[in-house]
Amino acid sequence: MSEKNEGAAQRFIALEDTYGANNYLPLDVVLTRGKGVWVFDVDGNRYMDMLSSYSALNQGHCHPAIVRAMKRQAKRLALTSRAFRHDRLGPFYKEICGLLGYDTVLPMNSGAEAIETAIKAVRKWAYTVRGITEEKAGIIVCENNFHGRTVTIVGFSTEPRYKRGFGPFTPGFTAIPYGDADALEHAITPDTAGFMVEPVQGEGGIIIPPSGYLKAVREICDRHDVALIVDEIQTGLGRTGRMLAQDHDGIRADVTVVGKALSGGMYPVSAVCAKRDILGVFTPGDHGSTFGGNPLACAVARAALEALQKENMAENAREMGDYIKTRLSGLKSRLVKAVRGIGLLIGVELYPEAGGARRYCEALMQKRILCKETHEHVIRFAPPLIITKKEADWALERIREVLGR
Ligand SMILES: Cc1ncc(COP(=O)(O)O)c(C=O)c1O
Numbered sequence: 308m309s310e311k312n313e314g315a316a317q318r319f320i321a322l323e324d325t326y327g328a329n330n331y332l333p334l335d336v337v338l339t340r341g342k343g344v345w346v347f348d349v350d351g352n353r354y355m356d357m358l359s360s361y362s363a364l365n366q367g368h369c370h371p372a373i374v375r376a377m378k379r380q381a382k383r384l385a386l387t388s389r390a391f392r393h394d395r396l397g398p399f400y401k402e403i404c405g406l407l408g409y410d411t412v413l414p415m416n417s418g419a420e421a422i423e424t425a426i427k428a429v430r431k432w433a434y435t436v437r438g439i440t441e442e443k444a445g446i447i448v449c450e451n452n453f454h455g456r457t458v459t460i461v462g463f464s465t466e467p468r469y470k471r472g473f474g475p476f477t478p479g480f481t482a483i484p485y486g487d488a489d490a491l492e493h494a495i496t497p498d499t500a501g502f503m504v505e506p507v508q509g510e511g512g513i514i515i516p517p518s519g520y521l522k523a524v525r526e527i528c529d530r531h532d533v534a535l536i537v538d539e540i541q542t543g544l545g546r547t548g549r550m551l552a553q554d555h556d557g558i559r560a561d562v563t564v565v566g567k568a569l570s571g572g573m574y575p576v577s578a579v580c581a582k583r584d585i586l587g588v589f590t591p592g593d594h595g596s597t598f599g600g601n602p603l604a605c606a607v608a609r610a611a612l613e614a615l616q617k618e619n620m621a622e623n624a625r626e627m628g629d630y631i632k633t634r635l636s637g638l639k640s641r642l643v644k645a646v647r648g649i650g651l652l653i654g655v656e657l658y659p660e661a662g663g664a665r666r667y668c669e670a671l672m673q674k675r676i677l678c679k680e681t682h683e684h685v686i687r688f689a690p691p692l693i694i695t696k697k698e699a700d701w702a703l704e705r706i707r708e709v710l711g712r
Pocket residue numbers: 361417418419420422453454455456505509510538539540541542566567
């Protein structure tokens with residue numbers, strides 16, 4: 308620890324605790340710099356980031372091409388609002404639609420905003436295209452879902468902790484068990500407008516549905532003319548070893564929502580990609596956002612998408628994900644109940660007797676690995692997709708020291 312910085316971390320933590328709302332319980336590491344898979348704290352210690360800001364940093368910290376694009380655009384034009392057109396929007400639309408296989412896109416900022424946008428679009432589509440009676444459109448969601456933190460979204464969460472104290476909530480949502488295609492078939496009524504689902508429940512504890520689940524729900528939604536909304540905010544853009552997680556099942560949702568890594572962690576950028584008859588229901592004045600689709604966001608997102616493709620990050624996620632998962636599964640440990648994952652979205656579930664995942668995340672931090680518990684007993688390992696085998700071995704050695712007992 309340098310003398311200059313001695314006590315700096317404590318001062319920053321005290322400032323946060325004095326002035327900030329208490330809605331997070333971060334690990335007490337104060338970061339100041341990042342590069343690739345590595346981050347550095349104010350005392351000069353280096354850590355491997357194995358959370359990637361909940362998959363927003365698929366391209367790694369401060370990816371040079373994304374930083375360059377951001378700097379260049381920031382000096383040129385940052386914001387116009389959508390009151391005027393700008394020369395970065397159209398090229399971004401074309402790029403993302405071409406890459407993800409959609410007709411139309413609507414850019415927003417955060418993931419939750421994009422989910423709200425998808426819900427609005429599907430409800431309006433239900434009334435104007437499907438002919439469902441006004442105010443009746445229903446959306447089916449899954450138990451244990453996580454789609455963000457707005458009042459509407461937490462209203463259909465099944466996690467009491469997320470919703471307690473925040474009601475009354477938006478009506479029109481029904482929850483069914485995750486991974487159960489028959490449950491969807493049974494839950495659909497003539498008023499069902501949409502079904503919204505995560506390909507893997509990330510916040511829910513890295514829960515992977517049975518193989519072929521999305522293919523089955525695609526077929527059910529087709530048969531009942533129900534819009535399939537797939538939330539790829541965490542799983543999309545290479546994280547699971549394919550550009551979209553739904554690619555594993557060879558399907559295209561009617562609406563796919565992406566965010567997080569769409570900007571390589573540089574800036575909040577999200578997007579709703581959909582079939583034209585769904586997003587086409589919006590007319591001027593129906594929906595908007597001052598910052599959504601701004602020039603800086605578009606320039607950053609294009610660079611982020613280009614980096615993903617040029618550097619074959621999805622392939623690396625698949626290879627490194629398989630490698631890390633196999634090595635973790637081979638760990639001899641009385642603490643580990645299960646290792647599951649797809650690509651570089653990996654969960655290690657600990658036995659309840661281990662006393663909760665948090666203490667092991669703290670122990671891993673002492674070994675210079677940053678990761679976070681998800682739910683009480685699961686540690687999520689989700690490093691940037693650029694991780695090399697050498698870096699993975701470095702991490703695995705330390706994970707073994709903490710969990711291998
Ligand atoms: C699957 C999923 N949907 C939506 C969100 C919400 O995104 P944001 O935090 O950008 O609002 C998240 C964030 O973790 C997520 O994992």
